[in-house]
Amino acid sequence: MNDEQLLEKTNRINMLFDFYEPLLTEKQQTFLKCYFQDDFTLGEIAQEFGISRQAVYEHIKRAEQTLESYESKLALLQKFEARTKLMGELEHRLTHTLNIPDPQRAELQEVIRELQALE
Structure with a gap:
């Protein structure tokens, strides 16, 4: 994964x-x-919580999958991005x-x- 893809993934997860x-x-x-906002390494998180690096990786992977599962069902991010785009178009016009x-x-x-205040 290149730097741009990594940044996109980090932004999406956040x-x-x-x-x-x-x-x-x-x-x-x-x-x-710790991982996505504070920029800790897996090793640093593992040391902080007294577990293996692999265990940290598994927890993070499972959490990412959980977030994506919620998004596939509820689409809150997708709806937010669509509203933001439409408001931008409206402001431009x-x-x-x-x-x-x-x-x-x-x-x-x-x-x-008023729409922006609802965000």
């Missing part, structure tokens, strides 16, 4: 973690935080369309702010 963290076990949460009357433009901007 995003999934943001959505599904409460559904993971405490140990899964801890190991994922709003700022680049000249014939929208100011009162309507202000109303649409307020709707965008």
Whole structure:
């Protein structure tokens, strides 16, 4: 796996973690935080928790699979990304369309702010 793929995977796991963290076990949460957010190595995590490097790897792998399983069923990340893209398109059209009357433009901007606040 090259650096770009590794970064994409790390970003995806972190995003999934943001959505599904409460559904993971405490140990899964801890190991994922250490590995993906705090940038600990498997060896460092193993030493910290007094278990083997292989055991840490298995816990992290299982947690990743669990996150992907939740996403395949609930699609919270997919829906978030779709909403974000649509809001971006709406903002772009709003700022680049000249014939929208100011009162309507202000109303649409307020709707965008309210949608963003829901995130």
